[in-house]
Amino acid sequence: MIEIKGLSFGYRKKGKLFQNLSLDIKPGRISGLLGKNGAGKTTLLKIICGLLFPHSGECKVFGVDSYRRCPESLGEIFFIPEEFYLPSITPKEYINAFAPFYGRFDIVKFNEYLKTFEIPLGVRLTSMSYGQKKKFLLAFGLATACKILLLDEPTNGLDIPSKSQFRKTLASAVTDDRIILVSTHQVRDMENLLDSIIILDNGEIIFQQEMDSILS
Template sequence: MITIQNLNFSYSKGRPLFKNMDLQLQQGHIYGLLGKNGAGKSTLLKNIAGLVYPEQGSIRVLGHDPRKREPALLQEISFIPEEFYLPSVVSDKFIRANANFYPAFDRTYFNELIGEFEIPRKQKLAEMSYGQKKKYLIAFGLATNTKLVIMDEPTNGLDIPSKVQFRKIMAAALTDERCILISTHQVRDLDNLIDAVIMLDENRVAVNASIASITEQLCFKKVKELTEDVIYAEAGLGGYNSIQRNKWNEDSKLDLELLFNAVSQRQEKITNLLNQPAYV
C-alpha cells in the first residue's frame, strides 16, 4: 500500500530529518509510529499524505505519487492532524460541506460513532471542548471509509473513558483493505491496539516489525536480578523490567514503553534482531 524508498527530507539546510529512509506498509494492519520529540513522526505522515514533499527519494501510496495531489488518491486518505480547526457550524452543515469529497462516506456509521463518543449533535463544532472536537474528527475520518487512515496524536485531549472508547472503535475499524497509521508519544495508549510498530531514531527507521515477530524474538519479563541474558532493563518494584532474547520460545506480553526506551538508548542488539520488515 505504501512504499518509501531513499527518502531524504529537511526543513533547514544541513539538518536532515530523514536520510535515505526506506519503509513499506501493507493494508490490513494498524501501525504504531513512535519516536522522540523531533524524530519526524508528523513530518513522515505529511510526506505520505502529500502535504510536504521529499527532497530526494520516492513515495508511492496506493500506486500514486502523493506529491501530485490527485483526487483519486486524496479520496482514499483520511488525515487527522494533531493541530486542527473546526468551523462554527453544527455537525449536519459540516457533513454536507465535506462528506461529498469521500465517495464511500457512511452517514449511518458516522452517526453511530457520534453516539458512542457522546458528542452533542446540535452544538456548533467551534464551541466544543478540545476533546469533543478530537473525537468528532476521529468519527468523521473513520466514516469516510478511506483505504488509508493517518492519525497524528489522536489521543491528545481525550480523558481515560474516551481513550478506552477510542481503542475499541479503532480495533473494529480495521479491515483487510485498510491501513491505519497512528503516531503518538503516549506509548501506552497503543497497548492492545496496534499489530505492528515503527520506531524512528537518528534520521532512520530503527524498528519496523509486527508485534508477533517482536515477541517471537524478545521476551519481556520481570526479574529480581540482572543476568547476562538481559539486553535491557529498568528498575521497578521488586526487581527489574527486562528485555531478553527469547531463547526458549516463551510467551510474553510486549512492553511497548520498555521497548521504546531501549531503542531510544541505542540498544543495537535489539534493533539488529528486529531489522526485518513487519510484513513481507
C-alpha cells in the same frame, strides 16, 4: 500499500531530517509510528498525505506518488493532525460540506460513531472541547471508509474513558484493504491496539516488526 524508497527531506533552518529513508506499510492492520517528540513522525505523516514534498526519493500510496495530490488519491486518505482547525459550523453542516469529497462516506456509520463518542449534534464545532473535536474528526474519518487513515497523537486531550472508547472503535475499523497508521509517543495508550511497530529516531527507522513476532 505505502511504499517509501530512498526518501530525503529537511527543513531550511533545521537541515536534513530524513536521509535515504525506506519503509513499507501494508494494509489490514494498525501500525504504530513511535518515537520521541521531534523524531520526525508528524513530518513523515505529512509527506505520506502529500502536504510536504520529499527532496529526493519517492513516497507512493497505492502506487501513486503522494506529492501529486490527485483527487482519486486524496479521496482515499484522511489525516487527523495533533493540532487542527474546525470551522464554526454544526456537525450536519460539516457533513454537507465535506462528505461529498469521499465517495464511500457512510452517514449511518458516522451517526453511530457520534453516539458512541457522545458528541452533541446541536452545537457548533468551535464550541466543543478539544477532546470532543478530536472524537468528531475520528468519527468522520472512519465514516469516510478511506483506505488510509493517518492519526497524529490521537489520544492527546482524551480522558481515560475516552481513550478506552477510542481503542475499541479503532480496532473495529480495521479491514483487509485499510491502512491505519498511528503516530504517538504515548506507547502505553496504544500498546494493546497495535499490530505492528515502527520506531523512528532522529529521522531513521531503527526498528520495524510485527507484534506477533515480538511477543512470540
